Amino acid sequence: MAHEENIVRFGILGCAEIARKICRAINLSPNSIIQSISSRSTEKAKQFAIKNNLSELVKVYGNYEAVLDDPSVDAVYIPLPTSLHLKWAVLAAEKKKHVLLEKPTALNVEELDQILEACESNGVQFMDGSMWYHHPRTSWMKEFLLDPNLFGQVKTIYSSSSYLPPPQFFETNVRTKADLDGLGALGDAGWYCIGAILWAMSYKLPTTVTTLPATNLNSNGVIMSTTVFLHWEEEETTAIFYCSFLSHETMDISVLGSKGSFHVEDLIIPYEEISASFKLTSGAGFADLHIGWNEKEKEVQVHNELPQEALMVKEFSRLVKGIKESKIRPDTRWSGISRACQVVMDAAKASMDGGFKAVYI
Amino acid sequence: MAHEENIVRFGILGCAEIARKICRAINLSPNSIIQSISSRSTEKAKQFAIKNNLSELVKVYGNYEAVLDDPSVDAVYIPLPTSLHLKWAVLAAEKKKHVLLEKPTALNVEELDQILEACESNGVQFMDGSMWYHHPRTSWMKEFLLDPNLFGQVKTIYSSSSYLPPPQFFETNVRTKADLDGLGALGDAGWYCIGAILWAMSYKLPTTVTTLPATNLNSNGVIMSTTVFLHWEEEETTAIFYCSFLSHETMDISVLGSKGSFHVEDLIIPYEEISASFKLTSGAGFADLHIGWNEKEKEVQVHNELPQEALMVKEFSRLVKGIKESKIRPDTRWSGISRACQVVMDAAKASMDGGFKAVYI
Numbered sequence: 001m002a003h004e005e006n007i008v009r010f011g012i013l014g015c016a017e018i019a020r021k022i023c024r025a026i027n028l029s030p031n032s033i034i035q036s037i038s039s040r041s042t043e044k045a046k047q048f049a050i051k052n053n054l055s056e057l058v059k060v061y062g063n064y065e066a067v068l069d070d071p072s073v074d075a076v077y078i079p080l081p082t083s084l085h086l087k088w089a090v091l092a093a094e095k096k097k098h099v100l101l102e103k104p105t106a107l108n109v110e111e112l113d114q115i116l117e118a119c120e121s122n123g124v125q126f127m128d129g130s131m132w133y134h135h136p137r138t139s140w141m142k143e144f145l146l147d148p149n150l151f152g153q154v155k156t157i158y159s160s161s162s163y164l165p166p167p168q169f170f171e172t173n174v175r176t177k178a179d180l181d182g183l184g185a186l187g188d189a190g191w192y193c194i195g196a197i198l199w200a201m202s203y204k205l206p207t208t209v210t211t212l213p214a215t216n217l218n219s220n221g222v223i224m225s226t227t228v229f230l231h232w233e234e235e236e237t238t239a240i241f242y243c244s245f246l247s248h249e250t251m252d253i254s255v256l257g258s259k260g261s262f263h264v265e266d267l268i269i270p271y272e273e274i275s276a277s278f279k280l281t282s283g284a285g286f287a288d289l290h291i292g293w294n295e296k297e298k299e300v301q302v303h304n305e306l307p308q309e310a311l312m313v314k315e316f317s318r319l320v321k322g323i324k325e326s327k328i329r330p331d332t333r334w335s336g337i338s339r340a341c342q343v344v345m346d347a348a349k350a351s352m353d354g355g356f357k358a359v360y361i
Numbered sequence: 362m363a364h365e366e367n368i369v370r371f372g373i374l375g376c377a378e379i380a381r382k383i384c385r386a387i388n389l390s391p392n393s394i395i396q397s398i399s400s401r402s403t404e405k406a407k408q409f410a411i412k413n414n415l416s417e418l419v420k421v422y423g424n425y426e427a428v429l430d431d432p433s434v435d436a437v438y439i440p441l442p443t444s445l446h447l448k449w450a451v452l453a454a455e456k457k458k459h460v461l462l463e464k465p466t467a468l469n470v471e472e473l474d475q476i477l478e479a480c481e482s483n484g485v486q487f488m489d490g491s492m493w494y495h496h497p498r499t500s501w502m503k504e505f506l507l508d509p510n511l512f513g514q515v516k517t518i519y520s521s522s523s524y525l526p527p528p529q530f531f532e533t534n535v536r537t538k539a540d541l542d543g544l545g546a547l548g549d550a551g552w553y554c555i556g557a558i559l560w561a562m563s564y565k566l567p568t569t570v571t572t573l574p575a576t577n578l579n580s581n582g583v584i585m586s587t588t589v590f591l592h593w594e595e596e597e598t599t600a601i602f603y604c605s606f607l608s609h610e611t612m613d614i615s616v617l618g619s620k621g622s623f624h625v626e627d628l629i630i631p632y633e634e635i636s637a638s639f640k641l642t643s644g645a646g647f648a649d650l651h652i653g654w655n656e657k658e659k660e661v662q663v664h665n666e667l668p669q670e671a672l673m674v675k676e677f678s679r680l681v682k683g684i685k686e687s688k689i690r691p692d693t694r695w696s697g698i699s700r701a702c703q704v705v706m707d708a709a710k711a712s713m714d715g716g717f718k719a720v721y722i
Contacts, residue, residue, distance in 0.1 A: 021650050155608040156588070158519050158601070163646070164619060212571075213719070214592045214599045227517070227599050229588070231575045238575045238588050240519070240601050247516040248622050249645040249654070252615060256608050258525060263613075265624060265640070269647065271657045279626070284610040285524070286630065289382050291668060293610070296632040307652060358574070 006325075008317035009035035009074045011067035011097070013088055015048040016079040018102060022129070023052050025309035026077075031317040034058050035074075038067045064088060068095040075125070075320050078102060081180040082187060086111040093118035098125040098320045098330075100313075101338075104187035108349075109342045116335050125319045127312075127334040128341075130195055132268050134311040137276040137302040138199075141262060145200060145255060150282040152258030157239035159196045159254075161189035161268060162225075162247035175245070176222055184223035185243045186348060192268045193241035194344045195337070196253045197230060201237065203340050206230040208358040209347035215356075216246060228348045231358075259283060263297075275303045367686075369678035370396035370435045372428035372458070374449055376409040377440040379463060383490070384413050386670035387438075392678040395419050396435075399428045425449060429456040436486070436681050439463060442541040443548060447472040454479035459486040459681045459691075461674075462699075465548035469710075470703045477696050486680045488673075488695040489702075491556055493629050495676055496669040498637045499560075501661060502623060506561060506616060511643040513619030518600035520557045520615075522550035522629060523586075523608035530606070537583055537606075545583035546604045547709060553629045554602035555705045556698070557614045558591060562598065564701050567591040569719040570708035576717075577607060589709045592719075620644060624658075636664045 010026050012019050012034065019037075026032045034054060039045035042062030049060055061067055067076060068091055075098035078088055085106050089099050099119055105128050106112040119126040132138060145151050162185075165173065174180035175188050183190075198205075208231045216225040225244035231237075251268040255261060260282035270276035279297045287294050306314065319331050347359040371387050373380050373395065380398075387393045395415060400406035403423030410421055422428055428437060429452055436459035439449055446467050450460050460480055466489050467473040480487040493499060506512050523546075526534065535541035536549050544551075559566075569592045577586040586605035593599075612629040616622060621643035631637035640658045648655050667675065680692050708720040 018651070021652065024650060024652075152609070155523075155586075155605065156521070156603050158521070158603075160517070160519070160615075160617060162516075162617065210573075212590055212592075212599070214590075214594075214597065216597060225516075225597075227590070227601070229573055229575075229590070231573075233575075236575065236577060236586075236607075238573070238603070240588070240603075242517050242519075242599070242601075242617075244516065246597075246619065247617050248513070248620055248642070249647075250615075250617055250622055252624075254521075254611075254613060256521060256523065256603070256611055258607065259609050261609050261611055263624070263626060265642075265658055266654065269651060269653060271654045273653050281610070281626075286610075289385060290379070290630060291382065291385075291670075292630065292634050293627065293632045297626055309652075 006031065006321060008032045008320045009072055011035055011070060011073035011076045012037040013064045013067060013076055013078045014080045015039040015044055019077070019079045020052055021309055022077050022079070022313070023054065025307065025313045028306055028310035029313040029317060031321060032313050035072055036061060036067050036070050038062070038064050068092055068097060073097060074324065075100060075316070081174040082107055083180050083182060086114060089115040090118040093122045093124050096122055096124060100127050100129060100316050102129040103191045104183055104345060105338045105342055107182055109339065109346050112339060112342045116339065119330065119335070123323065123330060125316065125323060125330040127316045128338040130192065131308045131312050132192070133199070134315055135270065135276060135308040136304050137270070137278060140300060140302050141278050144260070144262060144280055149259065151260040153235070154200055154237050154255060154257055156237065156256045157197050157200050157253070159193035160242040160250045160252045161192045162242065162244040163189070163249045164247060165245055170218065176218055176220065178220040178222055182222060183345065183349065185225055185245045186223045186345060190226070190228070190241065190243035190348070191341060191345065192251070193243055194341045196267060197239040197241060198340050198344065200255045201232065203337060204232065205340060205343060205361050207233040208360055209344055209351055210358040211348050211351040211356055213356040215352055226352070230344070270308070273307045275301055277301045367392065367682060369393040369681045370433055372396055372431060372434035372437045373398040374425045374428055374437055374439045375441045376400040376405055380438070380440045381413055382670055383438050383440065383674070384415065386668065386674045389667055389671035390674040390678060392682060393674050396433055397422060397428050397431050399423070399425050429453055429458060434458060435685065436461060436677070442535040443468055444541050444543065447475060450476040451479040454483045454485050457483055457485060461488050461490060461677050463490040464552045465544055465706060466699045466703055468543055470700065470707050473700060473703045477700065480691065480696070484684065484691060486677065486684060486691040488677045489699040491553065492669045492673045494560070495672040496631065496637060497665050498631070498639060498663040501663050502639050505621065505623060505641055510620065512621040514596070515561055515598050515616060515618055517598065517617045518558050518561050518614065520554040521603040521611045521613045522553045523603065523605040524550070524610045525608060526606055531579065537579055537581065539581045539583055543583060544706065544710065546586055546606045547584045547706060551587070551589070551602065551604035551709070552702060552706065553612070554604055555702045557628060558600040558602060559701050559705065561616045562593065564698060565593065566701060566704060566722050568594040569721055570705055570712055571719040572709050572712040572717055574717040576713055587713070591705070631669070634668045636662055638662045
């Protein structure tokens with residue numbers, strides 16, 4: 001099975017919790033398999049294989065280099081802490097492995113540019129691990145959003161991404177350590193908000209990014225909670241996002257246009273695997289005497305054949321196959337999206353570091 | 362009927378569109394009737410009476426003073442442009458008429474304080490015309506919000522209030538004129554957002570109010586659209602509101618706590634008169650492998666016996682009756698709420714006028 005030509009063979013660098021979900025997704029995706037996994041110790045990697053019922057054909061390594069040196073590996077999935085992305089994503093590209101990189105992609109855009117340059121010069125595909133782009137609901141929402149009669153122009157966007165981890169998270173998790181995932185809640189939860197806002201703006205960068213002075217840092221100086229304001233001056237469009245490790249779980253986006261609006265409360269991970277919904281209104285107004293609305297919000301249900309993370313792997317592997325079989329160039333759409341997110345994230349960090357002033361992009 | 366002792370007899374100052382809704386509400390409320398109406402011309406007032414099927418017993422006046430001089434009037438409803446509130450609300454109080462005043466209550470808190478002082482020294486009840494406080498859904502949401510186990514602490518609040526009026530609105534409506542409703546979208550739509558946010562914070566004023574530099578003013582310098590940031594430093598709580606005459610209709614509030622959250626998209630005027638709902642989650646987390654949530658958002662339906670505006674009139678008349686019959690002092694809870702809203706609105710205006718800097722309250 002590992003030698004079928006039309007299958008993309010994945011190696012996994014690191015056994016983070018999120019790798020469990022992606023292993024399952026690789027197995028669910030019809031065009032990919034897990035070829036090898038690795039951890040800093042062979043024992044840990046073996047335990048991971050057992051816990052996740054991986055096939056006995058999957059190779060288990062006690063170091064990441066071995067995966068990159070394995071000639072049967074086509075592509076790697078990298079769920080390592082953000083501070084390790086630059087080293088391992090560049091090394092992977094140099095070994096001609098296609099790169100599926102967990103978000104946030106890097107500590108800053110300079111690092112990401114080195115990763116993207118390595119991917120481009122080595123002819124390998126790049127994609128970050130944001131799954132929700134690949135859910136069919138996202139396409140349906142985009143169709144509504146782009147309809148000039150039903151939705152009109154984007155006026156304002158609100159997004160929040162938050163969760164309240166258990167107390168030990170704040171002591172031990174990499175997302176609370178300046179030298180590991182130094183961007184904290186901004187890099188983890190905020191990445192999704194930034195992506196969702198840019199998605200709604202068709203990836204046009206804002207004129208300014210301003211982090212608001214209500215930002216909670218832990219004793220390591222890592223962001224635990226923040227609110228950021230984005231402004232597109234020409235369009236007179238605004239966006240706000242809130243990301244936090246100190247609040248109940250939210251994954252909201254509401255996009256308000258001149259003629260319509262829509263709301264989602266489970267954007268990043270839908271409540272259920274098999275379907276998801278969004279709620280829209282269009283052309284709404286008051287009923288006579290303002291005693292109600294002329295129409296209620298409508299809920300649009302969207303079914304999905306595969307979970308969104310499997311659809312992500314399927315799309316990544318489709319692109320990899322195209323490169324392997326037809327020698328076409330890697331698709332740069334996904335790296336462009338990652339880069340736009342990273343630019344806005346850097347600006348939010350710079351705004352905070354500069355006393356919460358507006359940062360022009 | 363107009364002489365029954367336990368009925369509060371209303372006079373209406375002005376025939377604005379909103380007065381139609383309140384006339385209906387007065388008639389629906391079991392403890393109140395319309396005693397007289399007025400406009401700047403008798404003809405306009407007569408047309409209003411016909412259009413709204415008012416009883417032939419209702420007196421029709423061609424000036425506002427006549428209503429205030431009518432000894433059979435207990436209370437007045439004042440839907441005049443904001444710039445006229447100070448004059449007519451003070452006059453009404455001096456004539457011992459109880460005051461139900463349309464929002465925004467005044468052009469600034471100094472004006473409102475004169476109105477409240479006149480009401481207090483004349484022993485008359487004051488209430489502003491914000492209807493949604495009186496819907497039973499609001500009490501249900503508050504119960505959830507105050508539950509330390511289900512909701513926890515308020516972390517962040519988002520509210521939007523917007524609508525897209527027809528083109529002639531921008532030429533002729535009082536809300537676009539600096540000398541009439543000079544607060545524009547902030548005074549009209551923003552009033553509700555401020556009220557909703559303060560309601561969620563049990564009316565504790567924020568430490569700072571900052572209007573964000575993406576504010577649209579018309580050629581008269583009146584706010585057509587703006588975004589405002591509120592910060593409670595001690596609680597580390599934040600709120601954002603967006604109010605606009607340039608966007609599709611929204612009436613959103615989402616309140617995010619440490620343990621739960623809730624969302625409403627028809628806060629100010631429910632979609633339907635007879636019932637309304639809100640959606641909550643509490644204690645939500647990821648399912649195993651992060652492939653979904655351990656619980657979906659729940660929708661709570663709340664039925665209401667009377668429309669919210671009739672419940673508002675009923676509550677106002679109940680307080681008026683108490684004063685008339687038992688000689689108790691006016692209830693200052695409602696004036697306190699109005700004043701808190703006005704203080705935040707003034708701060709938002711001051712922030713804008715001062716170059717979008719934070720204004721400390």
